[in-house]
Amino acid sequence: MPNLGPAISLSAFVPELILSAVGCLVLLLGVAQRESVRRSIPAIAITGIIATIIVIFWRYTNANDVGGGFAFEPLAYFVRLSGLVLGVLLTLAAWAQPRDAERGEFFAMMLFSLTGLLLVAPAANLVLLFVALELVSIPTYVLVTLSRSNLKALEAGTKYFYLGAMSAALMAYGFSFLYGVSGTIAIDAEMASAIQDALAGRSGALPQALAVVGLLTSLAGLLFKVAAVPMHFYIGDVYQGAANAVAGLLGFVPKLAGMIALIKLLALTSVWYNHDEALFWVLWVVAALSMTVGNVLALMQSNVKRMLAYSGIAHSGYMMVALLAGPAAGGGMLGNGIAAILYYSVIYGIANLGAFAILGVLRVRGQACEHVRDIAGLLRREPGLALLMALAMFTLMGLPPTPGFWGKMGLFGSALHVAQHASSGPAGPQATWLTVLVIIGVVNSAIAAAYYLRVAAAVLLHDSDEPAEADQRLEFAGMGAFMCGFLLLVFSFYPNALLNSGTSAALRFEEAPAAITAAAPPPAAESSAR
């Protein structure tokens, strides 16, 4: 018999059902006869997303429905809310992007991708996790292709699709080994102990080999979703070819989904408890290379879209530092790396989308802006957008008091916290190397400042004979950009609004598996988080 555990009521899925129903409706309305109907599609999509947010507030704030391979816990609540708020911003940014004939498909794919993101967080079984991750990814291939009418978008979509299909196969291959080694598809304590036994060689040579292959291939597949180093090569082309709003989506939806899947995968191992040394080194190298390669590639770009794309690799690297630290230390964002990742990926998503939304609004002689020189002297012509661009850049850079600073403090702080508390124990050398990784991260943040400041300086200080101006027909995209900036300001001065939710979402991971007797240090350094 399939081991699906207890049943779950259909009412637990109401938010996801609303979203996918609105997606289907929008898809149908896309072929409506009357133009006024087709024109109203973005409004319908955004109404659907806002209705879902209201439903979540009304009924699902403390949802704890577990069963049927799903577990709607605080993590699912965090992802639902942050994903949908970003969904509103994305819809605004993409309002006038698709052509009339493709408007239905475009917004339907966006809603389906968001539905996938909402299902990744509660998925507590390998099959559902895989299907949810593909529900995130497959619509994004279509979005990239549809987003612009030129051959560049087609090329970008094709590259993304082919590499995405390959990475999906890698991930599924890894999942098949995880299933084989543990004999169950439920992602639970039983699977965790089976995989930990296999990795430690306690159940023989064959399970050990299969578990290693399984972990490495599923890791490779997931690194594609977050665009970390060995699987990062597509990102520059895809971001450059896609429309700005879609590039903003790619920086948030697949990245958060991939990060959550990575967290779930690593929770099955004991890498957070100073075991599985080989896995620690693999992740260490991936994190260090992602930060360095991403920043070096971004530094060499004069195309802002490609620069933001490559810097996305570096941001995945920063997040992987906290992923390596893990939740074991506990005690809020400065100890629990998972809480820091959740917080940071939302902040990164907002700032990245804001930057792309501004780029999408601007025109030089009727042409879209892509290069740094195109946006020089923006402050004179469009002071609001110029200040927003600077705010987005400062957030991505991690300048205090922007929320990017709080996020980076959490990412690196949690790693340092773990390193300090473990350095006296048996895992001394590992802890030292974690500190080295944090130093690499801080150095990389300084490198990143160079190219972010180049954009900020071009926008604020430089002068241009022909400054870019906002396209008046894109008022909704401008509104989306301003809402991104507003959210960044809110989180600068009230970081707790998002922090507390992220911390409680990460609480579930703080309990050490029964097999491991981890000496959890007392939660400290809470007071400095404002």
Added chain:
Amino acid sequence: MLLPYVLVGAALFVLGLVGFVTRRNLIVMFLCTELMFQGIIVNLVAFGRYPLRGEPTLDGQIFSMFLLVVAASEAALGLALVVLLYRNKGTLDANAWTTLKDATA
């Protein structure tokens, strides 16, 4: 009896992966990802019948059904893309598509 099946699955998967990396025709590359999925399905069904831990279950077969659905939806999307590409350039050589690249200063 598990090992032969895993080896067949691995052979299919690796053939697909090698083909994906070396071939340049977009349809052949797509067929190679399908080959990878078939290897995974062999793996899953074998693991369902001969699990390394616990009793045999149907979980692996259920997983393979879902995998077939995902592979089919990817096939639909992939063939649509191939048609679009052929209409635009009249060739399916992956090397014909190199507009997007890093600007070398």
